[in-house]
Structures are given as C-alpha cells and as structure tokens.
Amino acid sequence: MPNRTQRVFGADLTGFSELRLTLRKLAAEVEDTVLTQAVEAGGKIVHRSARANVVRSSGALANSLRLVVTKNQRGSKAAKARIGIDKKYRKQGRRPVRYAHLVEFGHVSAKGFVSAKPFLRPAVANHDRIKTAMAAVMKQGIARAVKKTKKS
Amino acid sequence: MSTDSSLGTLGVNIAAYAGQFMAELTRAENGMTKFQRGISKTLTKAGLDTIGLGNAARAMSNELQYVWNNIEKIPGIDPTTIASVKEMKTEVEAFQQGIHRLVAGGMGLFAQFGKSIGLVAGGIAQAFKMTSLQDLFINPTMMAANFVVALGAVDAALQADFDSAVMAAQAQDRLAAATASTTEAKKEAAALLALISKQNKDFAQSEAELLRQMMAAGESIRRDVLTPQEEWAEQLVKLDGLLKAAAISQETFNRAMRTADMKLEIDTTSKPPAADQLEKHKADFNNVRSAAAEFESEMNMMWTNVSYHAADAFATMVLDGENAFKELPKMAARAAIGIVARLAIINPLMNMLFGGLSGFQTLPAFFGSGSGAAPAGARAAGGPVSGGSSYLVGEKGPELFTPASSGSIIPNDKLGGGRERGGGHTFNIDARGADRTGLSRLESMIRSLDGTIEMRAISAVSDHRRRGAYG
Numbered sequence: 001m002p003n004r005t006q007r008v009f010g011a012d013l014t015g016f017s018e019l020r021l022t023l024r025k026l027a028a029e030v031e032d033t034v035l036t037q038a039v040e041a042g043g044k045i046v047h048r049s050a051r052a053n054v055v056r057s058s059g060a061l062a063n064s065l066r067l068v069v070t071k072n073q074r075g076s077k078a079a080k081a082r083i084g085i086d087k088k089y090r091k092q093g094r095r096p097v098r099y100a101h102l103v104e105f106g107h108v109s110a111k112g113f114v115s116a117k118p119f120l121r122p123a124v125a126n127h128d129r130i131k132t133a134m135a136a137v138m139k140q141g142i143a144r145a146v147k148k149t150k151k152s
Numbered sequence: 153m154s155t156d157s158s159l160g161t162l163g164v165n166i167a168a169y170a171g172q173f174m175a176e177l178t179r180a181e182n183g184m185t186k187f188q189r190g191i192s193k194t195l196t197k198a199g200l201d202t203i204g205l206g207n208a209a210r211a212m213s214n215e216l217q218y219v220w221n222n223i224e225k226i227p228g229i230d231p232t233t234i235a236s237v238k239e240m241k242t243e244v245e246a247f248q249q250g251i252h253r254l255v256a257g258g259m260g261l262f263a264q265f266g267k268s269i270g271l272v273a274g275g276i277a278q279a280f281k282m283t284s285l286q287d288l289f290i291n292p293t294m295m296a297a298n299f300v301v302a303l304g305a306v307d308a309a310l311q312a313d314f315d316s317a318v319m320a321a322q323a324q325d326r327l328a329a330a331t332a333s334t335t336e337a338k339k340e341a342a343a344l345l346a347l348i349s350k351q352n353k354d355f356a357q358s359e360a361e362l363l364r365q366m367m368a369a370g371e372s373i374r375r376d377v378l379t380p381q382e383e384w385a386e387q388l389v390k391l392d393g394l395l396k397a398a399a400i401s402q403e404t405f406n407r408a409m410r411t412a413d414m415k416l417e418i419d420t421t422s423k424p425p426a427a428d429q430l431e432k433h434k435a436d437f438n439n440v441r442s443a444a445a446e447f448e449s450e451m452n453m454m455w456t457n458v459s460y461h462a463a464d465a466f467a468t469m470v471l472d473g474e475n476a477f478k479e480l481p482k483m484a485a486r487a488a489i490g491i492v493a494r495l496a497i498i499n500p501l502m503n504m505l506f507g508g509l510s511g512f513q514t515l516p517a518f519f520g521s522g523s524g525a526a527p528a529g530a531r532a533a534g535g536p537v538s539g540g541s542s543y544l545v546g547e548k549g550p551e552l553f554t555p556a557s558s559g560s561i562i563p564n565d566k567l568g569g570g571r572e573r574g575g576g577h578t579f580n581i582d583a584r585g586a587d588r589t590g591l592s593r594l595e596s597m598i599r600s601l602d603g604t605i606e607m608r609a610i611s612a613v614s615d616h617r618r619r620g621a622y623g
Contacts, residue, residue: 084163132228
C-alpha cells in the first residue's frame, strides 16, 4: 500500500539511511587512510623538487633532505607531511642542519654577503602539481573508501 | 621510523585535518535527516509552500551555479567531474522548473536539501586547511567538486554492488547446479566403487578357490611321493605342534608317535620303493592286458563259432523245440550239439548228395578215424594206459595219446578246479568243406527230406550220448 509520499508525488525517496551509514563509514576511512595518502603524495613532490633545487657541492644537503609522514599526533586528527633536514645526518664533517637555512635565505659572512640559494620555497611554489597530485589521491582514495565501506 | 622531531626547524608542512571534515560530514548527515523528515512533514501538508520551495530551489541552483562558475578554475579537474556537475546543475534547473509547476507549497523540503548541500560543500572545504599552503584547499569550489566526486563514487559503488549481487546470484545458481551435478557424480562414483569392490571380491574368492584346489592337488601329489621316513618326520612335526599348542595331551602324543613308528617300520619293510612299485604296476598291467587279450581272443573264437554254427541252429530247435535266436547264449553252450547234429545229419546228406565224397566228415568217421590206428580206448574218465597203445584224450578236442611206457590218465574232474561236472567237452570241428552253394543245396535237400531230419537228429544225438560223447 503506498504511503503518503507516494500518494502525493507518485514516487518515494529512499536510501537516506544507507547514505547516512555510508557517509559515516566514509568519514572514518578518510580519516584513517585517505588523508595520509594525500599528504604523502603532495610531500613526495615537494621532497623531490627540493632535492633537485639544491646546488650541490658535497651532496650532503641534498642527501639530508627527508620526508616524514605522521598522523593523529598530539590528539589531533590530522595527517601531516613534513619535508626538512635530518638533524643527525653527517657527511665529511658537514652537518646540513646547521647551514641549510643559510643556503635557503642567504647570509652575511666575514667575506661579505652570501646570496640565497633557495631550494624549499621553489619546491612549494608549484602549487598546481601538488594540488593535482593530492586531488588525484583524494579522488581515488574516496572512491576506494566508498567501495570498501559499501562492502563492509 | 623517523618522526618530524628528527628534522630541523627549516622545512615545509603539508597537513590535512580530519576533525572539521568529520564534523561537517556529521552535520551533512544531520541535514539529510532533517531533509528526510522535511519531506515527510511537507508532503503531509495539503498544500505545499510554492514560494518557499521555489526559494529553496533557487538557493540550491545558485549554489550549483557558483560551483559551475568556479569549477573550471580547479587545477587538474577531471572532465567527468565537470560533466557530472553540469548534469547535476541541469537536473536541478529542470527540477526547479518542475517545482514551479507544483501546486502545493512543498519548497521548504528542498530548502532543507539545499541547505544540506551547502553544509557539506562548506564543511569539506574547511576540512582541508593547510599550514603552509593556506589557500590550497580553502577553495570551496574544489571541495564541492570533491563532494560531487564522492557522490559519483557512491553511485558507482551502488552500481557495483548491484552488479556484484547479480553476479553473486548467477554464481549461486551455478554453484547450486554444480553442487547437484557433483552430488549425482558422487552417487555414480559410489555405485561404481561398490560394483568394482564386489567384482574384486568375487575375483578374489574365485582366485582363492582355484588356489586352494591347486594347493590341495599339490599337497596330494607331495604326499604320494613322500618316503616313509618323510611321512614319519612330518607326522612328528605335526604332533609336536599340537602338543605345544595343548591341543593334544602327552599321552595322545605318545600313542600317536608309537603308531607312527609302527607304520614307519611296516612301510620301510613292506613298502617297495616307488620305482619298484611302478615296475610292479607295469607288470600287473601287462598281465591284465595279456589276460584281456586272451579273453578277447577266446570270446572272438567263441562267437565266431557261434555265428558260424548259427546255420546249424535248427539242431537246437530240434533238441529243445525253442527258437535258437532268442536263446543265443544257450545256443552258444549247445553249439557243440548242433555241430554233432551237422556231422550226423548234414554231412551224411552231403555225402549222399555228392556221391560219397570224402570232403564231409561224418560223426563216426570223426570219432573213429584220424591216426589210422584204432585207439585202445578212451580215457576221458581217466584210467591206466599201457605203453605203445593209443588212447583217446584231448583237452582241446579228441586226440590220440600213445605213451612209450605204461601210466594212467587222471580225468579233469579229479584235478579240482571249477569246471562243471559233466560239461566242458570240446569238439574240434572242421566244416571247411561247406560253401555257399553247398548250403543252398543243403537247404533244398532238407526241405525235400521234410520231417525225417528231426528224427535223424534225435537218434544221432541219443546215440552219441549213449556212447558217452557228452560225458
């Protein structure tokens, strides 16, 4: 027997409960996996670009660049990718963590002003590539998460 | 694993925060719930608020228009996403036009829906804040596009589920069919195995039976060729085994051993070796064969005589008046009488017919002639004999015996043995003078003599019996 909605419209709207459940599961799946994958994809682009931007003399600075991906740290539900200099890296007595910022921004020495040779800022300047990579991963991840949540 | 604390202060962070995203999703969910409730409430009203509905539709359309206007600005946006948004926009516009055609004022319902859409889009947009790239994902347009992508994914997932359900149903049907065929195949296999098992069992039984028969035959042969010593040793082993198994008592064992010892002694002393026994068997067989040959010869001779003298059967008929052919054995015993009758009757007739030719002996001539000298007497009953005199004797017919010195003849009835008293006379008959034409003539002569033959025969036999010819 048709309900009132069907009597008025000649049709009924269904599937809200399923959609709600799917969204709920989707949220958890995105939180656990998709966000991390997305920031990692963006971080890899920045990391590769930064290594490529370093003007090499000994190679210590380029080799000391690291990509670290973390999630849900200090109680925050967030995924984070950080590209920086490894504090413990040493090569031929050089410790890039001590002079990386001098290279990035330039500095004044006893011999005079040393111009900046930025490698990080150019790496993040190309927003399009980062956004494209993260969007692609998000798209695939959400589709995969939806499929997964529907199966579970 | 490295942590961000292992890195220096100089660096770049890319972060995505989930908390707000989750909150907005929850709000979207709540909005949908309200939307659903709004549908019910609104639709229960008799008249829908056309104005409100139109406003809501416009608001939603405006939202989508905003999305549409900015969607091209999203870097790397998928063309299919753009197409989806365009399709959605088109549908909303068509829906908006349809709303205006609605009579009732149920537009509040779609105001709720539009609000929900806006909340979702805004929520997602706020979810992707970044520390260093604040403007990267702040653009709500992109977030709305992502939401559209998510909805498309939901739709695709639902379609995939439907396809999966269809495939699952088909697979289930195939599984059921396969299960049924497998069950049938299992039944057939079980029946086949049972048949094979039965055949194997039957074959094993028949084979075992054949083997048992062969073993029995072999055992029989083995026992036949055992020497007495081997038999004794075998019996000893057998008894020893029974004693050890407590199947027999010691006394029974001792008695059985004594019996076996005695048998061994007897067999050793009396039982010839197998080769000797075989030779003895051969000799016995040859003796039997000789005896059989002799018997056969005698029988042939007897029946030859019988058949030969069948022509003289009339003599028997004359004597006892019976049909000779029905009394063949008797006739055989009496063949001699027929011969005598022939000699007494037929041969004289022959002589008479053929003018006294000497080819046909007569009975008196048979008994009285032969050596040319008259015998001094007959000694069929035994008696003394004188040297130089001839006497009538003969174990195979009448013979003349002329001893060089005196002695005596012991008659056969005094020798013992099984010969019948008064019987057993044997006559040597030579009827070679008769031929087929002669017999024909004889028959015609007999017919001409008519009833006189009977009297002649009777008188001849009586005469010879009186003379002691039949003992």
